[in-house]
Amino acid sequence: xxxxxxxxxxxxxxxxxxxxxxxxxxxxxxxxxxxxxxxxxxxxxxxxxxxxxxxxxxxxxxxxxxxxxxxxxxxxxxxxxxxxxxxxxxxxxxxxxxxxxxxxxxxxxxxxxxxxxxxxxxxxxxxxxxxxxxxxxxxxxxxxxxxxxxxxxxxxxxxxxxxxxxxxxxxxxxxxxxxxxxxxxxxxxxxxxxxxxxxxxxxxxxxxxxxxxxxxxxxxxxxxxxxxxxxxxxxxxxxxxxxxxxxxxxxxxxxxxxxxxxxxxxxxxxxxxxxxxxxxxxxxxxxxx
Amino acid sequence: xxxxxxxxxxxxxxxxxxxxxxxxxxxxxxxxxxxxxxxxxxxxxxxxxxxxxxxxxxxxxxxxxxxxxxxxxxxxxxxxxxxxxxxxxxxxxxxxxxxxxxxxxxxxxxxxxxxxxxxxxxxxxxxxxxxxxxxxxxxxxxxxxxxxxxxxxxxxxxxxxxxxxxxxxxxxxxxxxxxxxxxxxxxxxxxxxxxxxxxxxxxxxxxxxxxxxxxxxxxxxxxxxxxxxxxxxxxxxxxxxxxxxxxxxxxxxxxxxxxxxxxxxxxxxxxxxxxxxxxxxxxxxx
Amino acid sequence: xxxxxxxxxxxxxxxxxxxxxxxxxxxxxxxxxxxxxxxxxxxxxxxxxxxxxxxxxxxxxxxxxxxxxxxxxxxxxxxxxxxxxxxxxxxxxxxxxxxxxxxxxxxxxxxxxxxxxxxxxxxxxxxxxxxxxxxxxxxxxxxxxxxxxxxxxxxxxxxxxxxxxxxxxxxxxxxxxxxxxxxxxxxxxxxxxxxxxxxxxxxxxxxxxxxxxxxxxxxxxxxxxxxxxxxxxxxxxxxxxxxxxxxxxxxxxxxxxxxxxxxxxxxxxxxxxxxxxxxxxxxxxxxxxxxxxxxxxxxxxxxxxxxxxxxxxxxxxxxxxxxxxxxxxxxxxxxxxxxxxxxxxxxxxxxxxxxxxxxxxxxxxxxxxxxxxxxxxxxxxxxx
Numbered sequence: 001x002x003x004x005x006x007x008x009x010x011x012x013x014x015x016x017x018x019x020x021x022x023x024x025x026x027x028x029x030x031x032x033x034x035x036x037x038x039x040x041x042x043x044x045x046x047x048x049x050x051x052x053x054x055x056x057x058x059x060x061x062x063x064x065x066x067x068x069x070x071x072x073x074x075x076x077x078x079x080x081x082x083x084x085x086x087x088x089x090x091x092x093x094x095x096x097x098x099x100x101x102x103x104x105x106x107x108x109x110x111x112x113x114x115x116x117x118x119x120x121x122x123x124x125x126x127x128x129x130x131x132x133x134x135x136x137x138x139x140x141x142x143x144x145x146x147x148x149x150x151x152x153x154x155x156x157x158x159x160x161x162x163x164x165x166x167x168x169x170x171x172x173x174x175x176x177x178x179x180x181x182x183x184x185x186x187x188x189x190x191x192x193x194x195x196x197x198x199x200x201x202x203x204x205x206x207x208x209x210x211x212x213x214x215x216x217x218x219x220x221x222x223x224x225x226x227x228x229x230x231x232x233x234x235x236x237x238x239x240x241x242x243x244x245x246x247x248x249x250x251x252x253x254x255x256x257x258x259x260x261x262x263x264x265x266x267x268x269x270x271x272x273x274x275x276x277x278x279x280x281x282x283x284x285x286x287x288x289x
Numbered sequence: 290x291x292x293x294x295x296x297x298x299x300x301x302x303x304x305x306x307x308x309x310x311x312x313x314x315x316x317x318x319x320x321x322x323x324x325x326x327x328x329x330x331x332x333x334x335x336x337x338x339x340x341x342x343x344x345x346x347x348x349x350x351x352x353x354x355x356x357x358x359x360x361x362x363x364x365x366x367x368x369x370x371x372x373x374x375x376x377x378x379x380x381x382x383x384x385x386x387x388x389x390x391x392x393x394x395x396x397x398x399x400x401x402x403x404x405x406x407x408x409x410x411x412x413x414x415x416x417x418x419x420x421x422x423x424x425x426x427x428x429x430x431x432x433x434x435x436x437x438x439x440x441x442x443x444x445x446x447x448x449x450x451x452x453x454x455x456x457x458x459x460x461x462x463x464x465x466x467x468x469x470x471x472x473x474x475x476x477x478x479x480x481x482x483x484x485x486x487x488x489x490x491x492x493x494x495x496x497x498x499x500x501x502x503x504x505x506x507x508x509x510x511x512x513x514x515x516x517x518x519x520x521x522x523x524x525x526x527x528x529x530x531x532x533x534x535x536x537x538x539x540x541x542x543x544x545x546x547x548x549x550x551x552x553x554x555x556x557x558x559x560x561x562x563x564x565x566x567x568x569x570x571x572x573x574x575x
Numbered sequence: 576x577x578x579x580x581x582x583x584x585x586x587x588x589x590x591x592x593x594x595x596x597x598x599x600x601x602x603x604x605x606x607x608x609x610x611x612x613x614x615x616x617x618x619x620x621x622x623x624x625x626x627x628x629x630x631x632x633x634x635x636x637x638x639x640x641x642x643x644x645x646x647x648x649x650x651x652x653x654x655x656x657x658x659x660x661x662x663x664x665x666x667x668x669x670x671x672x673x674x675x676x677x678x679x680x681x682x683x684x685x686x687x688x689x690x691x692x693x694x695x696x697x698x699x700x701x702x703x704x705x706x707x708x709x710x711x712x713x714x715x716x717x718x719x720x721x722x723x724x725x726x727x728x729x730x731x732x733x734x735x736x737x738x739x740x741x742x743x744x745x746x747x748x749x750x751x752x753x754x755x756x757x758x759x760x761x762x763x764x765x766x767x768x769x770x771x772x773x774x775x776x777x778x779x780x781x782x783x784x785x786x787x788x789x790x791x792x793x794x795x796x797x798x799x800x801x802x803x804x805x806x807x808x809x810x811x812x813x814x815x816x817x818x819x820x821x822x823x824x825x826x827x828x829x830x831x832x833x834x835x836x837x838x839x840x841x842x843x844x845x846x847x848x849x850x851x852x853x854x855x856x857x858x859x860x861x862x863x864x865x866x867x868x869x870x871x872x873x874x875x876x877x878x879x880x881x882x883x884x885x886x887x888x889x890x891x892x893x894x895x896x897x898x899x900x901x902x903x904x905x906x907x908x909x910x911x912x913x914x915x916x917x918x919x920x921x922x923x924x925x926x927x928x929x930x931x932x933x934x935x936x937x938x939x940x941x942x943x944x945x946x947x948x949x950x951x952x953x954x955x956x957x958x959x
Contacts, residue, residue, distance in 0.1 A: 019378065
């Protein structure tokens, strides 16, 4: 037999065969079409297609807002994870369930709700307008939508690590004379950093490609609040397949580079671990909620 | 009272050596909950408030609109095809990855996760590139009447792609944690492969499986970007529920848009509620 | 049923788990596979069961090669180390599982299956708990359910992987006796894996001692205990004192005193007269009568631990090699020798039983520590 395994359990060959076949048909083959199409363009044409001002602006807006939202989420997600793991308060179960809302709520629904809430006549938009801040139809609106989308990635990445953090570590630090903030800064935070970074990376990657929740609140003004995914849709509607492909490829390429950077940062943050590789299982679980 | 004892008792009352002071805890909890209320609860509340702004009657009328019903039907059909397919895939993938050792396992797991990191719009794009008028797979369909783009098959395909990893991702860690001792025991007692799976494996993973299916379903029904690219937006025909919401919203028919949205929001709430119950009752970890 | 293993080898990556192992298991016997962790004993058991496949070699059941018979058709009762009970099934459902999954043609009626499960649960003294779930039981009870479940399919052979490993000492003792009785009742060929020499010696008819993927010795309990084939086997079966000695004529000498006739065991072949190592268990040292040969020692310390009195003694007239070393002596606390073990007393000890092996090359480590006599585990640690 071709797939010889050592396990006495049956069904390995057919299960693996089906898995690989389905994966190839649904994911690998269609996705490779994108790469062939990009390769077909050639470097010069590719550069031509993405160096237009509208495209560069859209890419810049997408990446800048995704980065901003992921940073906001890193800060507040950490606080939320901390509060939910360490403290008790009434309604904790309810709030805990709600954290996963962005995973379950369709993005279009989130989009129209946020748009209504932050528009000039909406409850929050009205409030901000009074102090002179416009949110809807500006990049701030995009950041808000992406914050909504990315929050659970950070919280669900940090939570399991925090839960498994040995209390003895903190007690040891305290017994050695560290005050609370020293303990948190020197002992707790370095332990959480890898998980926080993977949560950040997940939120960021999701934010860059986000479409549904953004287009309603963004107003989609070219050069100002038009995100890259929207530009792809617009180009597709104009049957400009080459242009759409180029923007998509540029998006993937930049995401890829940034994620490698984040990965390197993450590796650095766990340099004290003997073996490299992804020891931290948190992002896996955080992903699917 | 001796001052040193007093000092001690205060320290004990102020909680253990490794907790923050009462004020800090209160401040952090307030920040966390305010953030959740502002960013999650308020938008959710807005959906229902806007849907009911003009009263129940308008709400009912919006829901019974013919195009709306067609959108609901299409959404249900699409996910009724996509979810079972991903379920079979998820079980097969989890069985081979969690219960067996083989080379290329890490690569396989990475590829399964790939759809998570592909923007929904790009997902739509790759199927347009494949099946569009000048698409590279279009010649395959030339002689048939099969229409993929701007029709149900396209919607189903992107729904499968977008929710591809959900069930597998839920099951793999669960099955790995279970190990295969119980399966080996069943086989040693004479059970065949199906009996082992049905009587031993499945009962051990049923709650994780259920949650994976629910999440997969919620995402399939709610997918917007990818479906938007391949659907063609033909009202009453190729509009799914989220697309119909968009159209109504863009026509300034806010009450109807939010009424439709409230169906999807309810679906999300049910998914979350079941998840919370499963976690509490069966210690299912996320 | 008779089981025959021939030329079994198994490798996990770079690790050689089993190296050309051959073994005949007789019908109806109770056989222990004994060895330290990593010795290959569990792998061997799993290969018999069909849970692993050997890289090379064959397994025969009553002369039939099992290579193409999968686990589920081998009709073996396998008791897993951590029991592997089906968590979501009651005890009755667990025990009856093997009967319920038979094809219709071979399946007994539901009522008969139920009756058989209940009967087995009674046999393992769990009558009345049929509707409980595994998590409601203690470790010892779970172990017995696992056994009842394995017995339900009327196995031709019963295989147990560290059956009592996860239980506390008292329960372990009870279950051992109980398993012994059960084996006598059922007469099923039984093989169990253990790293506990006491368990192996108490329970088994024959013991296979495994070391580094090979069989170090196979024999009856008395054989392996009294005539260990190698220093490693001697060491593994209990505490040991090692004394540098001389073999001259037919007599073994420690320093100037003759300590006894050269034991007539299989080890003779590997030895020439001259320097030897004498291996003696602490419990085989007693005070010699005035005219008897023995080793003169000084008592350093005495320690009473319940039923056993332990003494540490050093040589009274020591050669260089012995000058820094001590011996351990163990006596039952009511033994008539006990009162004479007083700190500082000089005594002559006789070796009631001992083994002789070729002297080990003295390693630098041993010299540095100036302790040629190391006891049991310490030695193992240094060797490792």
